[in-house]
Structures are given as C-alpha cells and as structure tokens.
Amino acid sequence: MSLRLGLPIAAGVLIADQNTKWWILNGLRLPEIGQIPLFEAGPFGLDLTMVWNRGVTFGLLSGEGTWNHVLLALMAVAIAAFLIRWMARAENRLTAIALGAVVGGAIGNVIDxxxxxxxxxxxxxxxxxxxxxxxxxxxxxxxxxxxxxxxDALFRPKAGPKEGS
Structure with a gap:
C-alpha cells in the first residue's frame, strides 16, 4: 500500500522538477540571461537566478574533481534505493508521501x-x-x-503496549 502512495508522489516530483528545469534551460534560456527578477514585496523578493550546483543540497560537498559528480550521483542512487525500501515498509501515509518527495527529488538531481x-x-x-x-x-x-x-517521528502518538503484555 505504501509504495502505491509514495511512488506516484516520487514520479510527480520528478516530472515537476525535470519540466521546470527544461523550461529554465530551454524556454527562458536562463543560462544566457543569468537572472530574472520576479517580484519584490517590501524587503522580500524572488528571482530566477541560474546556478550550476556541483555539490549536494545547498551546494554542500561541491568540488571540481573529475569523479565528484559521479560519486555524488552514486551516493544519491544508493540513498534513493534505501528510501524506496523504507517506503515499502512505511507504516503510515505521511511517511510514504514524505519518502516519495525525497526519492523524487533525489532522482531529479541525479538526472541533472x-x-x-x-x-x-x-x-x-x-x-x-x-x-x-x-x-x-x-x-x-x-x-x-x-x-x-x-x-512525524517527533509528534506521532506512540503505540501503547500490546494487550496481554
């Protein structure tokens, strides 16, 4: 049951991720433009800014080594496989959905x-x-x-002791 919930979430995230990246690269041609301001609201703002991230989330572990992107991709694939296995055993819907989001995102970044x-x-x-x-x-x-x-781990009510224990 949990794979039937988590895998479509992963697929949806992957499709949304790859489609937005296609649009950024081929539709807007952001690498050529560099930055597009979207809106400013007082001190807050949102821009489209082209960055090639050679690290992991938020640019961590970035490096210029020849094998750096290969090793990071292999790590992400291994983590995604572990998360899919966890998803198959998920005990509730929130866990399956959350794992689906993480897996879809990880696969999207591996493709890049x-x-x-x-x-x-x-x-x-x-x-x-x-x-x-x-x-x-x-x-x-x-x-x-x-x-x-x-x-979920912090706030889900803990199961009580089984009857007869």
Whole structure:
C-alpha cells in the first residue's frame, strides 16, 4: 500500500522538477540571461537566478574533481534505493508521501548530475538583502519530505503496549 502512495508522489516530483528545469534551460534560456527578477514585496523578493550546483543540497560537498559528480550521483542512487525500501515498509501515509518527495527529488538531481555534471538550481528567495541558497523543485521536495519525516517521528502518538503484555 505504501509504495502505491509514495511512488506516484516520487514520479510527480520528478516530472515537476525535470519540466521546470527544461523550461529554465530551454524556454527562458536562463543560462544566457543569468537572472530574472520576479517580484519584490517590501524587503522580500524572488528571482530566477541560474546556478550550476556541483555539490549536494545547498551546494554542500561541491568540488571540481573529475569523479565528484559521479560519486555524488552514486551516493544519491544508493540513498534513493534505501528510501524506496523504507517506503515499502512505511507504516503510515505521511511517511510514504514524505519518502516519495525525497526519492523524487533525489532522482531529479541525479538526472541533472548525469546529464550536466551539475544540478540546475534557479529559485532565489531573499529578504532584507540576504539571499538564501539558490534551489530547485527537487531540493524543495527533499527538504519538505525530511521536515515531514522529522515531524512525524517527533509528534506521532506512540503505540501503547500490546494487550496481554
């Protein structure tokens, strides 16, 4: 049951991620433009800013080594396989959905790493002159999925002792 819920979520995240990246690269041609301001609301703003992320989420572990993107892609595939196995055993809907979001995001970024040697990042949110890391749909899904998993682990009511124990 949990795979029937989690895998479509993973597929939806993957499709949304790859379609937005296609639009950024081929529709808007953001690599040629560099940045497109979307809106400003007081101290808050949102831009499309082209970044080739050679690291993992938020640019961590970035490196220029020849094998860096291959090793990161292999790590992500191994983690995705572990998460799919966890998803198959998920005990509730939230866990299956959250794992689906993480898996879909991880696979989306692996596809970029294989195709380009880096991940396409483009969402640039900022406030009071401070810019958060530039990210993409896959990164957002991964973060939301992890937050949901942590919240579920912290706040889900614990099962009581079994009858007769």
């Amino acid at each position: 790493r294989i195709r380009f040697g880096a991940v396409v990042d483009f969402v640039d949110a900022h406030a009071w002159g401070w810019h958060w890391y530039v990210f993409n749909v896959a990164d957002a899904a991964i973060v939301c999925g992890v937050v949901a998993l942590v919240a």
